[in-house]
Amino acid sequence: MLHINQVLTIAGSDSSGGAGIQADIKTITMLQNYAASVITGVTAQNTKGVSEVSMLSGEFVKQQLNDVLNDLEINAIKTGMLGTAEVVSVIASVLKEREIKNLVIDPVMVATSGDRLLDKEAISILTGRLFSLATVVTPNLTEAEVLIDKEINTLLEMEDAAKEISNLGPTAVLLKGGHREGKAIDLLYYKDKTHRISAPRIKTENTHGTGCTLSSAIASNLADGMEILPAIKKAKDFITSSLKNGINVGKGRGPVNHLWRFEKI
Numbered sequence: 469m470l471h472i473n474q475v476l477t478i479a480g481s482d483s484s485g486g487a488g489i490q491a492d493i494k495t496i497t498m499l500q501n502y503a504a505s506v507i508t509g510v511t512a513q514n515t516k517g518v519s520e521v522s523m524l525s526g527e528f529v530k531q532q533l534n535d536v537l538n539d540l541e542i543n544a545i546k547t548g549m550l551g552t553a554e555v556v557s558v559i560a561s562v563l564k565e566r567e568i569k570n571l572v573i574d575p576v577m578v579a580t581s582g583d584r585l586l587d588k589e590a591i592s593i594l595t596g597r598l599f600s601l602a603t604v605v606t607p608n609l610t611e612a613e614v615l616i617d618k619e620i621n622t623l624l625e626m627e628d629a630a631k632e633i634s635n636l637g638p639t640a641v642l643l644k645g646g647h648r649e650g651k652a653i654d655l656l657y658y659k660d661k662t663h664r665i666s667a668p669r670i671k672t673e674n675t676h677g678t679g680c681t682l683s684s685a686i687a688s689n690l691a692d693g694m695e696i697l698p699a700i701k702k703a704k705d706f707i708t709s710s711l712k713n714g715i716n717v718g719k720g721r722g723p724v725n726h727l728w729r730f731e732k733i
C-alpha cells in the first residue's frame with residue numbers, strides 16, 4: 469500500500485477558502501501528504517477582509533489535538549491562527565508533553581486585510597512557551613516588529629531581527645519579506661548563519677493565503693524527512709509558483725492557487 473506522510477495543521481477556518489486551514493489542507497494535499505486539521509476557531513471572511521472571529525474553547529482544541537495525536541502518526545505540525553491565550557496555552561502544554569519531531573509556527577497576528585487574529589495577551593505565551601518547541605517560526609515583517617518591538621526596514625535590519633527572534637528558542641527563523649518592494653527576499657537564520665531565500669516578485673493582487681501556504685509547505689517537506697534548508701527552499705519554490713497561478717476569486721485579494729503537482733525528490 470502507498471505510504472503517505474501525515475501532517476497536522478492547527479489553525480482557523482477561512483470561509484472564503486484562500487487562507488487558514490483550507491489553504492493548509494490544499495497545500496499539504498498538493499504536496500502529496502495527508503492533512504489532519506485541529507480547528508482553533510472560525511472566521512467569517514472573504515477576499516476583502518475578516519468580519520467576525522469565533523474561537524473554540526481551549527478544552528475543545530485540546531480534545532481535538534489529543535484525539536489526532538492518540539491515533540494518527542503525525543510527522544509534522546504547523547500552527548496558524550491561534551486566537552486566544554487560552555488556546556495557545558493548551559497547545560503549548562500538549563505539544564511539550566509529546567515528542568513532536570517537526571513543528572512550524574506561523575505566528576499569525578493579523579490577516580492581510582489588517583484584521584486581528586491573535587489577542588494581545590496571547591503573544592507572550594506564544595513566544596514564551598511555544599517558540600522554544602519550534603523547528604521553524606515564520607513571522608512576516610509586521611509580526612517580527614511586534615516580536616522584537618522595533619521597526620524593520622532594511623535587509624540588514626531583517627537579518628538582525630531574525631537573529632534576535634531566534635533567541636526566543638526556535639531552531640530556525642524565517643523572516644518573510646513578502647510585504648517589501650523589489651525581489652521577494654525572506655531571511656533564514658539557522659545554525660548561526662543567515663541565508664537569503666529569494667524569488668522574483670510576482671506582480672499580482674492574488675496574495676490571499678501566501679503565509680499559510682508557505683508554512684504548510686515547509687511542514688509538509690519536513691514530514692518527508694527533508695532538512696530545514698532544502699525544506700524551506702522547496703516551499704519557497706512552491707509559494708512562488710502558487711502566486712504565479714493565483715486566481716481572480718472574489719472582489720478583493722484573490723487566493724494563491726496550485727495548478728500542478730510538485731514531484732517529490
Ligand SMILES: Nc1ncnc2c1ncn2[C@@H]1O[C@H](COP(=O)(O)OP(=O)(O)OP(=O)(O)O)[C@@H](O)[C@H]1O
Pocket residue numbers: 487578579580607608609644645646647652653654667668669670671672675676677678679680682704707708711
Ligand atoms: N508578490 C509576491 N511575489 C513573490 N513572492 C511573494 C509575493 N508576496 C509574498 N511573497 C512570498 O510569499 C511568502 C509569504 O510571505 P508574506 O510576507 O506575504 O507572508 P504573510 O504576510 O504571513 O502572508 P499573508 O498575507 O497570507 O498573511 C514569502 O515567501 C514571500 O516572500
Ligand SMILES: Cc1ncc(CO)c(N)n1
Pocket residue numbers: 479480481482487488489511513548549576578579580585677679680
Ligand atoms: C483563518 C485565517 N488564518 C490565517 C490568516 C492569515 O492570512 C487568515 N486570513 N485567516
